[in-house]
Amino acid sequence: MLLFILRRLLHGILILAGVALTVFLLFQVLPGDPVALLAGQRSDVATRAAIAADLGLDQPVPVQLAGYLNDVSPVGVHPRDSAGVARYGGVTLLPLGGERAVVLKKPYLRRSFQSNKDVLDILLDHFDGTLWLALAAMLLAAVLGIGFGIVAALRAHTWVDRTLLTVSVLGISVPSFVAAILIAMTFGFYWSHWTGLSLTGQLFETDPFTAESHVVWRNLLLPALALGVRPLAVIVQLTRSSMLDVLSQDFVRTARAKGLSKPRTVWHHALQNALNPVVTAVSGWLASLMAGAFFIEYIFNWKGLGTVTLRAVENLDFPVVMGATLFVAFLFVVINIAVDVLYAVLDPRVKLN
Numbered sequence: 001m002l003l004f005i006l007r008r009l010l011h012g013i014l015i016l017a018g019v020a021l022t023v024f025l026l027f028q029v030l031p032g033d034p035v036a037l038l039a040g041q042r043s044d045v046a047t048r049a050a051i052a053a054d055l056g057l058d059q060p061v062p063v064q065l066a067g068y069l070n071d072v073s074p075v076g077v078h079p080r081d082s083a084g085v086a087r088y089g090g091v092t093l094l095p096l097g098g099e100r101a102v103v104l105k106k107p108y109l110r111r112s113f114q115s116n117k118d119v120l121d122i123l124l125d126h127f128d129g130t131l132w133l134a135l136a137a138m139l140l141a142a143v144l145g146i147g148f149g150i151v152a153a154l155r156a157h158t159w160v161d162r163t164l165l166t167v168s169v170l171g172i173s174v175p176s177f178v179a180a181i182l183i184a185m186t187f188g189f190y191w192s193h194w195t196g197l198s199l200t201g202q203l204f205e206t207d208p209f210t211a212e213s214h215v216v217w218r219n220l221l222l223p224a225l226a227l228g229v230r231p232l233a234v235i236v237q238l239t240r241s242s243m244l245d246v247l248s249q250d251f252v253r254t255a256r257a258k259g260l261s262k263p264r265t266v267w268h269h270a271l272q273n274a275l276n277p278v279v280t281a282v283s284g285w286l287a288s289l290m291a292g293a294f295f296i297e298y299i300f301n302w303k304g305l306g307t308v309t310l311r312a313v314e315n316l317d318f319p320v321v322m323g324a325t326l327f328v329a330f331l332f333v334v335i336n337i338a339v340d341v342l343y344a345v346l347d348p349r350v351k352l353n
Contacts, residue, residue: 005337012333019329020072020322024065027318034113034316055113071108072326078103109323114315119323122308127327130297130304132203134289136220137228142282145232146275149239154266156244164236171233177295180226184299188222197222200301223300227293231285238281242274249273279342287335291328 035052036043052058056067070076077100094102109119152164171179188199201219206212246252247270294306301307305324312320 008337016329023322023325028061032316037316075104110319112320113317119319123323123327126305126308130290130293133223133293136224137289138286140224141228141232141235145235146239148236152240153243168233168236171229176292179229180296180299183222183226202303223296223302227289227296239278242277246270246274287332
């Protein structure tokens with residue numbers, strides 16, 4: 001298992017390098033000039049040149065790319081002096097000729113063009129909002145999806161089964177941002193006097209009189225529902241298919257022949273064996289939901305990685321865009337490795353080769 005994890009981590013590093021290269025090159029061809037945006041319309045040439053030099057945008061593209069990859073890599077070449085090493089929070093591994101050395105460090109995502117804050121601090125400040133949203137959407141999708149899937153399997157080929165399958169197909173077909181707009185307008189605007197929900201809101205709100213922060217769970221409901229529509233539909237169909245397969249096995253028929261009641265046979269025998277692929281799907285969807293939450297957050301004005309990233313795109317804030325993309329890609333790699341290991345633990349027949 002250790003060799004499997006190390007091999008997947010190596011593949012993950014290559015994936016992250018490919019993501020960094022792709023986003024960097026895409027950012028080079030985007031219209032707009034971040035230097036002009038920072039300097040303003042009436043700035044002179046000297047001011048723009050000074051800003052470009054300070055941000056490193058006056059260098060050739062290959063030099064900029066090499067410098068960025070050197071900063072975000074856990075092993076990089078940096079100045080040997082204590083200030084240079086301390087800037088990256090690392091330790092010297094191998095002194096090189098001159099004033100430089102190979103340094104083991106934490107990835108440095110640089111600083112925002114707009115706010116001059118450390119990009120990692122910006123991402124961590126918004127990460128909890130995206131995490132709560134993804135977890136709530138996944139919990140909602142898992143509970144409802146497994147429940148509806150079991151009902152569909154037990155009522156196979158009836159109107160209940162056909163209705164649930166039709167609704168699940170619609171859930172898979174409708175894009176998340178379209179579902180978010182429909183849900184927001186229906187429950188947060190037209191029916192808001194009945195539901196008590198609003199179009200926008202945050203999980204943590206501050207009382208304007210006492211300045212105390214408190215949790216408002218109802219603000220999480222609509223974004224989580226919009227984000228969880230697609231995994232909910234997938235889990236319904238996956239649970240139904242897996243349950244039908246298990247219910248047709250010999251050990252289930254044997255249990256029924258020995259006099260076990262149908263509910264006991266379903267809950268204590270069939271469901272336990274049918275949930276392995278469902279658990280894998282639920283675990284694998286978490287990273288996808290965190291990436292898919294970007295437009296959902298923008299529609300509901302939710303404080304998360306999506307909101308800060310889309311605003312960074314609008315402002316041509318390259319370090320924030322790159323940092324958010326790499327951050328989400330890193331989550332994909334780690335969660336996928338964890339899912340593979342979890343699947344092997346749940347099902348002894350699976351071998352990690």
